[in-house]
Each structure stands twice: as structure tokens, then as C-alpha cells.
Amino acid sequence: MPIYFDNAATSHPKPPSVIRAVRRALTETNANPGRSGHSAAIEAGRTVLDAREKLAALMDAEDPMNVVHCFNCTDALNLAIKGSLHVGDHVVTTWLEHNAVLRVLSALEQRRRISLTMVPPRPDGFVDPDDIRAALTCQTALIVCTHASNVTGAIQPVAAIGQVARAAGVRYLIDGAQALGGMPVDVKALNCDLYAFPGHKSLLGPQGTGGLYIAPEIRLETLREGGTGTDSHSLAQPDALPERYESGTVNLPGIAGLAAGCDYVAPRLSQIMMHERELTQALLEGLSAMDCVTVYSPAQESGRAGIVSFNVADRPSSQIADALDRQGIAVRGGLHCAPEAHRFLGTLNRGAVRASLGHTNTFDEVEAFLTAVRGML
Ligand SMILES: Cc1ncc(COP(=O)(O)O)c(C=O)c1O
Known part of the structure; x- marks a missing residue:
């Protein structure tokens, strides 16, 4: 997988x-x-x-x-x-x-x-x-x-x-x-x-x-x-x-x-929450440090779920999502069934790449993901 x-x-x-x-x-x-x-x-x-x-x-x-x-x-x-x-x-x-x-x-x-x-x-x-x-x-x-x-x-x-x-x-x-x-x-x-x-x-x-x-x-x-x-x-x-x-x-x-x-x-709720928060933070910091990447998720750790949306330069989000898929990374591109949220973000035309984390994801996976995105700049 x-x-x-x-x-x-x-x-x-x-x-x-x-x-x-x-x-x-x-x-x-x-x-x-x-x-x-x-x-x-x-x-x-x-x-x-x-x-x-x-x-x-x-x-x-x-x-x-x-x-x-x-x-x-x-x-x-x-x-x-x-x-x-x-x-x-x-x-x-x-x-x-x-x-x-x-x-x-x-x-x-x-x-x-x-x-x-x-x-x-x-x-x-x-x-x-x-x-x-x-x-x-x-x-x-x-x-x-x-x-x-x-x-x-x-x-x-x-x-x-x-x-x-x-x-x-x-x-x-x-x-x-x-x-x-x-x-x-x-x-x-x-x-x-x-x-x-x-x-x-x-x-x-x-x-x-x-x-x-x-x-x-x-x-x-x-x-x-x-x-x-x-x-x-x-x-x-x-x-x-x-x-x-x-x-x-x-x-x-x-x-x-x-x-x-x-x-x-x-019984694991706080543990899962902390883990997803730390992974999300690492993902967000890695993406924010890249030139040409626009991140749409809030900066403060306590104010967000394990979801990070972003775009690379002016490329369509679906193109980035497809390229990640070819490297064995499943994310979602396009519009996320929330048109007014995209209008607010200015992404109604090209959507956004959404990486959403779960309890079994690891820091190594976040690193592999960041390397793959870096390779697209
Ligand atoms: C905020 C929000 N509401 C509702 C739904 C619909 O959920 P379901 O696919 O279980 O019907 C989704 C699905 O992604 C969602 O993200």
C-alpha cells in the first residue's frame, strides 16, 4: 500500500x-x-x-x-x-x-x-x-x-x-x-x-x-x-x-x-491526537519552508485537525496529486466538496492538494512526502 x-x-x-x-x-x-x-x-x-x-x-x-x-x-x-x-x-x-x-x-x-x-x-x-x-x-x-x-x-x-x-x-x-x-x-x-x-x-x-x-x-x-x-x-x-x-x-x-x-x-484518543498534531506540524513546517508552496492551513497547532492543504506554484492541484500518486503517495487534489471554502482561499479554479494524516502515519512518511514535493519545485 x-x-x-x-x-x-x-x-x-x-x-x-x-x-x-x-x-x-x-x-x-x-x-x-x-x-x-x-x-x-x-x-x-x-x-x-x-x-x-x-x-x-x-x-x-x-x-x-x-x-x-x-x-x-x-x-x-x-x-x-x-x-x-x-x-x-x-x-x-x-x-x-x-x-x-x-x-x-x-x-x-x-x-x-x-x-x-x-x-x-x-x-x-x-x-x-x-x-x-x-x-x-x-x-x-x-x-x-x-x-x-x-x-x-x-x-x-x-x-x-x-x-x-x-x-x-x-x-x-x-x-x-x-x-x-x-x-x-x-x-x-x-x-x-x-x-x-x-x-x-x-x-x-x-x-x-x-x-x-x-x-x-x-x-x-x-x-x-x-x-x-x-x-x-x-x-x-x-x-x-x-x-x-x-x-x-x-x-x-x-x-x-x-x-x-x-x-x-x-483509550488512545489523546495519544492519537498528539501524534497527528506532531506529524501535521512537521508537514506544515516542511511545506512552509519551500519556495513556491502556498499553505492554506492555520499556523497554530491547537487550532487545526490533521489536515494540510497547499498548492505548488501555479500548477493545478490535481497534477500534483497525480504526480504524488505515481510516487506511491495517496493525497487528494481538486475541490474538496466545499466550494465556498475554496472561494475564500482563492482556489476555486485549481483546488488544493490535501494531505490528511492518520494514527498509523509516521515521521518517515512525512519526510518521504516532503522530499517528493521538493522534487516537483
Ligand atoms: C466536513 C465534512 N462534512 C461531511 C462530509 C460527508 O461525510 P460522508 O462522506 O461520511 O457522507 C465530509 C466528507 O469528507 C466532510 O469532510
């Missing part, structure tokens, strides 16, 4: 315990959780609950039942956004959002269901909570902000924005795609009502996993209705969590792997 610096897209490699858990779910405990009453189905149901408990613990959620399984972070964001909004509502979000937020909101805006205000970051790449406050109107029903930018890695002041939301009585959704599993998350301290996350990035689970934390007092409209294995006599979708939002057969092998990913990450 090449040097893998594309962990912001999906993490690699997955721990052996994750792979074992997926295999076990497909072989030894393969049954439909929450449906039939036989032992294998009960065991499968236990796996789903176990993952929920582990995710809730990682986020400091009050009750595991407030964490619902989704199929990825986009799925969770769709549920949180569409399940929250009504015709005439106003939404405040930021230029740093991924299309998993922006396209959902933009589609609602185009259908004239909602109005939207997008707040730019300050020149340093961080959103100012005062700018969020200033954008609120008496119609504002939702604030959406990313925890960390998937383009620059800049960790946003999500707790302070949460205070703005609380004071204004506005529902608050955080996109945790680049955060949960890579840094501490406490949904209560963040003052958020909804926290969406993928299972396949820093939580080291398989693709096709993710979830949404829903605060106890929040009730969302459902996007999907169907069988839940509960209240089967009734045609009405159940009100109880988590089944209200989990119609149909869940991704048992994925969820089993995600539970193992949580087991791997939880």
Missing part, C-alpha cells in the same frame, strides 16, 4: 480488530437485529446497542438512545437539516461547510422553503461567533457549523457558537465529520442539539457507517419511515428513539466494525 495521506476522505488502515468484528458479524452473528427473537438476532441487536453505547460515551451523550445510526455523515446531516426545518425558516451557516450541508440547504432554498445566510470566516480562517450572532433573524430556526474545516483543518469555535445559539434559542447542528475520533467531543459542553458524524473517518470504522446525536428535547421529522421491529401493529412511525429514525435493516457488519473502531480509539 502507498503512503496513505487521505484520511480526511476515509481512514486507512483500519485496525485488525475492526476487520475481525466485520468478519464475525458476517459469519458468526449474521442475523437481522431487532426483528426476529432467535438467539442470533438478539446477539446482532446487542452489537447495534453496544456500538450506540460506545459512540454515546465518546461524545458524552446523556443516553445512548439519543445516538442514531446512519449510513454516513451526509445521511446524518440530511436527517438533522430536513428533519428540523419548516417552510419560511431561516438558516445561518458558514462558507466553510461541505456540500453535505451546503447542497442540502441550497436545495431547500431553491425550492423556496427556507432562506439562508452564509457567514464568511475571518481572514485567519476561523468563523467569528459574533458574525453568527449578527446573522440571526427572528425567523432563524437553525445554525449549522462544521467542527473542523475539511479543506484547511481549522477547528472552529463551535462551543462559543453554541452559546450564541443557546442565548438566541436557535437549534444548533455541528458537522463533526473531521472531528469525532480525532479530538475530544462533549456534546453538552458544545451546547449543540445535533451532532452529525461519519463512522469511517477518525472512528476507524467501515464505510457505510455514521450517526447523529439528537439532544433529548429535540424531535425531528423523519426522512424515512418503515419497519423498526417495534409497534408493528401501528401504521404510525414510532416516536421512541432510536427506532424513530432507523427504519429498515441497519448495516450490521459496518456497525460491528464501528464498535470495534470506538474500542480502539477511545
Whole structure:
């Protein structure tokens, strides 16, 4: 396998315990959780609950039942956004959002269901909570902000924005795609009502996993209705969590792997965070020292996730990414599904090369990467 610096897209490699858990779910405990009453189905149901408990613990959620399984972070964001909004509502979000937020909101805006205000970051790449406050109107029903930018890695002041939301009585959704599993998350301290996350990035689970934390007092409209294995006599979708939002057969092998990913990450979180921070610092220093390289990630160590975006001279980012690929280094070039972030950085035309680090990357790999980039100058 090449040097893998594309962990912001999906993490690699997955721990052996994750792979074992997926295999076990497909072989030894393969049954439909929450449906039939036989032992294998009960065991499968236990796996789903176990993952929920582990995710809730990682986020400091009050009750595991407030964490619902989704199929990825986009799925969770769709549920949180569409399940929250009504015709005439106003939404405040930021230029740093991924299309998993922006396209959902933009589609609602185009259908004239909602109005939207997008707040730019300050020149340093961080959103100012005062700018969020200033954008609120008496119609504002939702604030959406990313925890960390998937383009620059800049960790946003999500707790302070949460205070703005609380004071204004506005529902608050955080996109945790680049955060949960890579840094501490406490949904209560963040003052958020909804926290969406993928299972396949820093939580080291398989693709096709993710979830949404829903605060106890929040009730969302459902996007999907169907069988839940509960209240089967009734045609009405159940009100109880988590089944209200989990119609149909869940991704048992994925969820089993995600539970193992949580087991791997939880006891090592500070260690993983420190390691990724040190690698990111080395990467950033190495790139910043090169003439003709423009780095877009914030300078301060505590203000960023393990993501470094850059460009080389005036060359297209995809050309650099392809050249690195030919040398056995996997990064992502082009636009990173966050058009307004690229507009802010002035990289809408050529995108940026994104190197995103994971728990198994090494300083030797960072050195090899820097040597490869130097060779392109
Ligand atoms: C900030 C951000 N939000 C949302 C998503 C969507 O995540 P998923 O691919 O799990 O749907 C991503 C994916 O990279 C992301 O970086």
C-alpha cells in the first residue's frame, strides 16, 4: 500500500480488530437485529446497542438512545437539516461547510422553503461567533457549523457558537465529520442539539457507517419511515428513539466494525491526537519552508485537525496529486466538496492538494512526502 495521506476522505488502515468484528458479524452473528427473537438476532441487536453505547460515551451523550445510526455523515446531516426545518425558516451557516450541508440547504432554498445566510470566516480562517450572532433573524430556526474545516483543518469555535445559539434559542447542528475520533467531543459542553458524524473517518470504522446525536428535547421529522421491529401493529412511525429514525435493516457488519473502531480509539484518543498534531506540524513546517508552496492551513497547532492543504506554484492541484500518486503517495487534489471554502482561499479554479494524516502515519512518511514535493519545485 502507498503512503496513505487521505484520511480526511476515509481512514486507512483500519485496525485488525475492526476487520475481525466485520468478519464475525458476517459469519458468526449474521442475523437481522431487532426483528426476529432467535438467539442470533438478539446477539446482532446487542452489537447495534453496544456500538450506540460506545459512540454515546465518546461524545458524552446523556443516553445512548439519543445516538442514531446512519449510513454516513451526509445521511446524518440530511436527517438533522430536513428533519428540523419548516417552510419560511431561516438558516445561518458558514462558507466553510461541505456540500453535505451546503447542497442540502441550497436545495431547500431553491425550492423556496427556507432562506439562508452564509457567514464568511475571518481572514485567519476561523468563523467569528459574533458574525453568527449578527446573522440571526427572528425567523432563524437553525445554525449549522462544521467542527473542523475539511479543506484547511481549522477547528472552529463551535462551543462559543453554541452559546450564541443557546442565548438566541436557535437549534444548533455541528458537522463533526473531521472531528469525532480525532479530538475530544462533549456534546453538552458544545451546547449543540445535533451532532452529525461519519463512522469511517477518525472512528476507524467501515464505510457505510455514521450517526447523529439528537439532544433529548429535540424531535425531528423523519426522512424515512418503515419497519423498526417495534409497534408493528401501528401504521404510525414510532416516536421512541432510536427506532424513530432507523427504519429498515441497519448495516450490521459496518456497525460491528464501528464498535470495534470506538474500542480502539477511545483509550488512545489523546495519544492519537498528539501524534497527528506532531506529524501535521512537521508537514506544515516542511511545506512552509519551500519556495513556491502556498499553505492554506492555520499556523497554530491547537487550532487545526490533521489536515494540510497547499498548492505548488501555479500548477493545478490535481497534477500534483497525480504526480504524488505515481510516487506511491495517496493525497487528494481538486475541490474538496466545499466550494465556498475554496472561494475564500482563492482556489476555486485549481483546488488544493490535501494531505490528511492518520494514527498509523509516521515521521518517515512525512519526510518521504516532503522530499517528493521538493522534487516537483
Ligand atoms: C466536513 C465534512 N462534512 C461531511 C462530509 C460527508 O461525510 P460522508 O462522506 O461520511 O457522507 C465530509 C466528507 O469528507 C466532510 O469532510
